[in-house]
Amino acid sequence: MSKKTLHFETLMVHAGYQPDQNNSRSIPIYPTTAYTFNNAEHGADLFNLDFKEGVSPYIYTRLNNPTNAVFEQRMAALEGGVAAVAVASGQSAQMTTIMNIMKCGDNFVTSPYLYGGTYNQFFVSFKDLGIEARKAASDSAEDMEKLIDKNTKALYTENIGNPFFNVPDFEKLAALAQKYEIPLIVDNTFGCGGYLCQPIKFGANIVVESATKWIGGHGNSMGGVIVDGGNFNWGNGKFPKYTEPSEGYHGLVFWEKFGAAAFAMRCVAENLRDMGAAISPFNSWLLCQGLETLSVRVDKMCQNTLEIAEWLQTLPEIEGVSYLGLPNNKYHALAKKYLRNGFGCVLTFRVKGGVKQTVLFIEHLELISHLTNIGDVRTLITHPASTTHRQMSEEAQIAAGVYPNLCRLSLGLEHLDDVKEDILQALKAIK
Numbered sequence: 560m561s562k563k564t565l566h567f568e569t570l571m572v573h574a575g576y577q578p579d580q581n582n583s584r585s586i587p588i589y590p591t592t593a594y595t596f597n598n599a600e601h602g603a604d605l606f607n608l609d610f611k612e613g614v615s616p617y618i619y620t621r622l623n624n625p626t627n628a629v630f631e632q633r634m635a636a637l638e639g640g641v642a643a644v645a646v647a648s649g650q651s652a653q654m655t656t657i658m659n660i661m662k663c664g665d666n667f668v669t670s671p672y673l674y675g676g677t678y679n680q681f682f683v684s685f686k687d688l689g690i691e692a693r694k695a696a697s698d699s700a701e702d703m704e705k706l707i708d709k710n711t712k713a714l715y716t717e718n719i720g721n722p723f724f725n726v727p728d729f730e731k732l733a734a735l736a737q738k739y740e741i742p743l744i745v746d747n748t749f750g751c752g753g754y755l756c757q758p759i760k761f762g763a764n765i766v767v768e769s770a771t772k773w774i775g776g777h778g779n780s781m782g783g784v785i786v787d788g789g790n791f792n793w794g795n796g797k798f799p800k801y802t803e804p805s806e807g808y809h810g811l812v813f814w815e816k817f818g819a820a821a822f823a824m825r826c827v828a829e830n831l832r833d834m835g836a837a838i839s840p841f842n843s844w845l846l847c848q849g850l851e852t853l854s855v856r857v858d859k860m861c862q863n864t865l866e867i868a869e870w871l872q873t874l875p876e877i878e879g880v881s882y883l884g885l886p887n888n889k890y891h892a893l894a895k896k897y898l899r900n901g902f903g904c905v906l907t908f909r910v911k912g913g914v915k916q917t918v919l920f921i922e923h924l925e926l927i928s929h930l931t932n933i934g935d936v937r938t939l940i941t942h943p944a945s946t947t948h949r950q951m952s953e954e955a956q957i958a959a960g961v962y963p964n965l966c967r968l969s970l971g972l973e974h975l976d977d978v979k980e981d982i983l984q985a986l987k988a989i990k
């Protein structure tokens with residue numbers, strides 16, 4: 560069967576794996592750090608990155624591993640890329656991606672609507688490395704273009720920003736990136752592993768995402784993914800890491816040797832080798848287990864989120880319900896254009912009366928878990944202003960849509976009557 564004919568749901572349970580030499584139907588876990596070489600030449604070939612058909616490509620699990628490879632191939636298929644690299648977390652997916660493109664003195668232009676952890680990574684940690692993240696006034700191509708200069712090496716945006724829920728206008732951003740011959744990087748964590756949106760189809764060049772969320776889906780394992788769209792010309796003269804002989808790889812030129820998959824290959828060969836953000840094979844295995852039910856979970860969670868969003872709007876104690884699936888949402892039209900299968904599994908709302916009432920409300924919830932995570936089978940609530948977005952100034956918080964009385968709700972798979980009941984009893988308790 561040709562891969563091209565397979566649908567997302569089929570790829571979710573089959574891509575990247577066929578029963579192995581032991582006929583194991585389920586994906587085996589390879590908890591090994593190293594792999595024996597057939598002979599000295601085999602070892603030397605692998606260290607030259609000369610992979611041969613039918614010969615084991617595995618070297619050392621910081622670089623590659625058979626269980627990780629299944630997860631990577633599956634993710635590449637689900638996001639529509641040519642290759643994927645699995646890493647230890649969503650944060651390391653971003654870190655590895657930026658390090659794989661830029662050096663001290665370079666900059667990139669980013670949408671301002673970012674996950675709190677990303678915000679700190681970009682504006683605090685990267686600054687120490689001499690890589691400047693330039694925050695645009697919005698996620699529009701016009702605002703982003705204003706900050707581009709000759710040292711700009713990428714555009715960056717989240718898809719369904721956390722927790723602003725913006726859907727970027729991909730076609731415009733892709734055109735802007737093309738105009739300046741720089742890659743468009745999209746954090747597609749909220750796009751649920753490609754099920755709700757495949758940014759590469761709309762012109763993104765690299766997708767990064769936290770597998771910790773809906774991909775794994777059970778709140779039990781950290782992981783991150785980098786998907787290489789294979790659609791960017793790294794040989795255009797702006798990216799010496801691809802066109803000049805690599806000091807760390809005895810003169811290898813990545814663009815010449817690997818062409819379309821140069822980005823993914825360099826992530827592994829230089830970044831995982833030197834920075835070491837490898838994922839555990841056990842986590843890859845858990846994340847693959849999650850993937851096998853991804854569409855079923857996300858379908859149900861999107862339905863649940865829409866129903867709760869509509870219901871919350873009817874409660875007098877609640878204001879400002881924000882969900883992409885509501886027609887009053889600022890990004891509803893873009894969501895309809897770029898998303899499929901639903902509008903996401905997270906909503907936000909505000910508790911009338913301010914921050915004190917909000918915190919009390921959250922503390923009184925019994926079924927809904929108070930923590931900082933999303934994409935679990937259990938319903939989760941976060942108070943972004945005091946947790947995930949705490950490091951931002953109040954001004955930056957408001958600009959990112961993080962009001963002091965904002966609650967972020969990630970819907971799980973519980974019966975909705977029980978979820979509603981929990982919310983009602985907590986609202987009653989704070990009256």
Ligand SMILES: *Cc1c(COP(=O)(O)O)cnc(C)c1O
Pocket residue numbers: 648649650651674676677717721746748749768769770771772781782783
């Ligand atoms: C959680 C999250 C991350 C970070 O992922 P980790 O796996 O927690 O490191 C990055 N981006 C977004 C949008 C997220 O929600």
